[in-house]
Amino acid sequence: MRAVILACLLFTVMTFSSYADEIDSLFYNHAFVRALSPTFENSLKINPPPTPINYDKAVEQHKNYIELLLTLIPSVTEFEGDQDHPDCNFIEDTAIVVGDVVVISYMGAPERRGEELPIKEAFKKLPSKTLYQLEAPATMDGGDILYTGKHLLVGLSKRTNRQALDQLKEIFHGTLEVVGIPVTEGLHLKSVISFFDTDTLVVADTKAGKEIQAHIEAIALYKFITVPDVVASNVLRIGYTVVMQEGYPASEKVLQDACHNLHFRLVKLDMSELVKADGALTCGSLLFNN
Ligand code: CIR
Numbered sequence: 001m002r003a004v005i006l007a008c009l010l011f012t013v014m015t016f017s018s019y020a021d022e023i024d025s026l027f028y029n030h031a032f033v034r035a036l037s038p039t040f041e042n043s044l045k046i047n048p049p050p051t052p053i054n055y056d057k058a059v060e061q062h063k064n065y066i067e068l069l070l071t072l073i074p075s076v077t078e079f080e081g082d083q084d085h086p087d088c089n090f091i092e093d094t095a096i097v098v099g100d101v102v103v104i105s106y107m108g109a110p111e112r113r114g115e116e117l118p119i120k121e122a123f124k125k126l127p128s129k130t131l132y133q134l135e136a137p138a139t140m141d142g143g144d145i146l147y148t149g150k151h152l153l154v155g156l157s158k159r160t161n162r163q164a165l166d167q168l169k170e171i172f173h174g175t176l177e178v179v180g181i182p183v184t185e186g187l188h189l190k191s192v193i194s195f196f197d198t199d200t201l202v203v204a205d206t207k208a209g210k211e212i213q214a215h216i217e218a219i220a221l222y223k224f225i226t227v228p229d230v231v232a233s234n235v236l237r238i239g240y241t242v243v244m245q246e247g248y249p250a251s252e253k254v255l256q257d258a259c260h261n262l263h264f265r266l267v268k269l270d271m272s273e274l275v276k277a278d279g280a281l282t283c284g285s286l287l288f289n290n
Contacts, residue, residue: 027239031073032286034091035081036062042086049276058273065284072238085115090283093141094119097288103132108139108159132171138163143188143283149198152178155189181215187278194234204233225258227251234280246270
């Protein structure tokens with residue numbers, strides 16, 4: 001009897017510690033976020049939204065996003081909004097952080113170029129980080145870059161091109177496998193696929209989602225959680241918490257089951273006004289350890 005209890009205990013400890021190791025890096029200690037621009041209503045949009053952006057509601061939703069981050073991450077730095085850059089709150093697009101390496105974007109949309117400058121200055125002040133700057137003709141938006149812990153998946157989209165893929169391959173040469181994934185629909189790679197855990201990705205049940213899944217399956221073994229709603233395919237994983245957009249019950253059911261299996265907590269956030277500007281959950285922050 002005692003031997004059985006000991007074996008069970010040992011199994012629990014072993015399972016827990018390997019699981020904890022796996023997600024250690026997701027307990028970020030720092031987040032960069034950026035306030036909405038007073039001109040947010042002029043943000044870029046693939047399609048006109050069904051109803052115009054309600055600015056006050058957008059401010060409120062963005063505030064709720066930051067408040068949630070404050071409960072999950074010890075240090076959150078908020079940059080000022082920029083009158084001249086209506087999309088500046090989508091800070092994810094300005095850079096990528098992989099461990100101690102920071103790559104500053106040369107963004108795909110000319111209107112957005114310049115948003116990266118204060119972010120670059122802030123990273124320069126962090127001695128633990130080594131900075132790289134993507135150079136034209138390479139263009140990259142952080143929303144196209146999905147770091148899984150095993151691969152750097154680079155969405156080749158209207159915003160991120162092959163030259164960016166080549167420069168990223170050089171930067172991470174010998175340390176990380178960098179793989180290009182064509183994105184034929186939507187804004188970014190992470191508009192249809194996002195990180196759940198190091199083996200598992202959340203993907204939208206759409207043509208683009210299926211194509212992207214097929215590309216990833218051809219290079220590596222990942223599990224996929226397929227959700228029916230595109231907006232719900234961009235989740236934000238921080239520690240044991242998974243954040244999803246509110247208002248997608250069918251996708252919520254799928255994600256709730258997946259979270260239940262791993263003892264993750266699923267939190268819902270209403271970001272509907274930011275979705276009108278093609279914003280996803282990951283795009284509102286740059287998360288890292290310092
Ligand atoms: C844009 O078109 O650039 C912005 N309106 C939306 C950017 C969203 N970024 C992201 O999901 N990473």
